[in-house]
Amino acid sequence: xxxxxxxxxxxxxxxxxxxxxxxxxxxxxxxxxxxxxxxxxxxxxxxxxxxxxxxxxxxxxxxxxxxxxxxxxxxxxxxxxxxxxxxxxxxxxxxxxxxxxxxxxxxxxxxxxxxxxxxxxxxxxxxxxxxxxxxxxxxx
Amino acid sequence: xxxxxxxxxxxxxxxxxxxxxxxxxxxxxxxxxxxxxxxxxxxxxxxxxxxxxxxxxxxxxxxxxxxxxxxxxxxxxxxxxxxxxxxxxxxxxxxxxxxxxxxxxxxxxxxxxxxxxxxxxxxxxxxxxxxxxxxxxxxxxxxxxxxxxxxxxxxxxxxxxxxxxxxxxxxxxxxxxxxxxxxxxxxxxxxxxxxxxxxxxxxxxxxxxxxxxxxxxxxxxxxxxxxxxxxxxxxxxxxxxxxxxxxxxxxxxxxxxxxxxxxxxxxxxxxxxxxxxxxxxxxxxxxxxxxxxxxxx
Numbered sequence: 154x155x156x157x158x159x160x161x162x163x164x165x166x167x168x169x170x171x172x173x174x175x176x177x178x179x180x181x182x183x184x185x186x187x188x189x190x191x192x193x194x195x196x197x198x199x200x201x202x203x204x205x206x207x208x209x210x211x212x213x214x215x216x217x218x219x220x221x222x223x224x225x226x227x228x229x230x231x232x233x234x235x236x237x238x239x240x241x242x243x244x245x246x247x248x249x250x251x252x253x254x255x256x257x258x259x260x261x262x263x264x265x266x267x268x269x270x271x272x273x274x275x276x277x278x279x280x281x282x283x284x285x286x287x288x289x290x291x292x293x
Numbered sequence: 294x295x296x297x298x299x300x301x302x303x304x305x306x307x308x309x310x311x312x313x314x315x316x317x318x319x320x321x322x323x324x325x326x327x328x329x330x331x332x333x334x335x336x337x338x339x340x341x342x343x344x345x346x347x348x349x350x351x352x353x354x355x356x357x358x359x360x361x362x363x364x365x366x367x368x369x370x371x372x373x374x375x376x377x378x379x380x381x382x383x384x385x386x387x388x389x390x391x392x393x394x395x396x397x398x399x400x401x402x403x404x405x406x407x408x409x410x411x412x413x414x415x416x417x418x419x420x421x422x423x424x425x426x427x428x429x430x431x432x433x434x435x436x437x438x439x440x441x442x443x444x445x446x447x448x449x450x451x452x453x454x455x456x457x458x459x460x461x462x463x464x465x466x467x468x469x470x471x472x473x474x475x476x477x478x479x480x481x482x483x484x485x486x487x488x489x490x491x492x493x494x495x496x497x498x499x500x501x502x503x504x505x506x507x508x509x510x511x512x513x514x515x516x517x518x519x520x521x522x523x524x525x526x527x528x529x530x531x532x533x534x535x536x537x538x539x540x541x542x543x544x545x546x547x548x549x550x551x552x553x554x555x556x557x558x559x560x561x562x563x564x565x566x567x568x569x570x571x572x573x574x575x576x577x578x579x580x581x582x583x584x585x586x587x588x589x590x
Contacts, residue, residue: 162486162489162490163486163489163578163579163580164576164578165513165516165517165575165576165577165578165581166513166576167509167510167511167513167514168510169510170510170514194473195470195473195474198469198473199466199469199470199473202462202465202466202469202490202491203469203490203491204330204469204472204490204491204492204493204509205328205469205472205473206328206329206330206472206493207493207510210510258573261569261570261571261572261573262571263570263571
């Protein structure tokens with residue numbers, strides 16, 4: 154299995170959080186299917202050249218969040234039931250805090266409410282199809 | 294969170310090492326968990342090499358003790374401990390093959406098949422005498438010998454020095470592979486990026502003193518910079534100096550920058566109350582954290 158995840162160890166964002174977000178993203182988007190096997194801790198640590206305990210920590214948190222399941226001797230798998238929904242909900246949280254931070258940043262730069270709203274409208278136009286929600290990427 | 298269920302692989306307790314009146318390592322206490330990759334960072338002369346020598350009994354401790362899995366160091370343990378000094382201990386007029394032959398007869402755990410893999414990995418020419426090898430090739434030979442016994446504990450002083458980027462990455466992969474197999478790795482490096490990648494634990498020494506230690510991931514999550522600008526000169530924020538979560542505050546004209554650990558809520562509130570024109574919270578990578586800890590920037 155090729156390394157489907159990438160991390161940047163040299164940022165201030167902990168590597169295990171980067172991994173958690175990527176696994177959740179992959180599950181939410183269906184890149185990882187329910188029941189699909191994840192690389193072992195050792196394999197992923199070696200593939201990405203990162204500490205095995207860091208990978209194990211990410212897997213423990215993903216298990217706690219119900220996104221993956223681990224059985225001793227068999228490895229880790231994407232949960233069969235509801236993993237996609239849980240991952241999608243978690244990603245919505247990530248998106249929400251990203252947007253929140255962007256608005257805070259814009260405010261701190263002295264932008265007025267109307268200016269920020271205009272920026273958002275433009276971004277929405279750019280990234281979302283004009284036909285509305287129906288045609289947008291649908292998670293299955 | 295790592296839960297320590299077993300004795301640390303290496304437990305350094307109040308280690309002090311003085312040379313005459315000069316203190317090389319001052320009251321160092323660090324526990325290195327089994328299966329961890331522990332990175333020791335510090336500027337030149339911080340006491341890293343002295344610490345390694347004291348751990349391995351190559352220098353006598355002035356005070357304190359070092360305990361391995363609950364036991365003091367005994368000669369038979371050297372079978373399962375590999376040490377790579379900063380200057381690889383190699384015989385200049387012997388070939389790589391000679392060194393491997395010596396090591397094979399010295400260590401029962403010596404794994405010949407593994408040596409072949411390592412030699413191929415580093416592209417070593419074993420027919421060459423050590424004195425004709427480049428610094429990087431000498432390091433590669435020393436690393437080959439260090440990993441060939443599949444040791445339980447590896448103590449590596451600047452293991453990647455002199456190596457090209459490809460082989461530097463190979464060294465990290467070897468350390469990661471060893472730790473994934475349950476071995477414990479203690480290493481020093483001037484290349485913070487290597488520690489950031491491979492290590493789970495880090496300790497920062499500065500002039501013989503331990504100035505910071507912890508999980509790399511937790512330090513990154515905890516150490517933040519709150520930066521704000523003001524319309525005129527930034528207020529003095531003297532109250533922040535009393536805040537235990539504030540490491541230091543830097544003021545320069547309209548700009549104020551607070552180095553914060555743990556929750557920065559109090560700091561954000563204090564700065565917000567002074568009506569800044571902008572405020573942001575910045576992450577710190579390990580290099581930022583290191584430089585702040587040793588007072589470099």
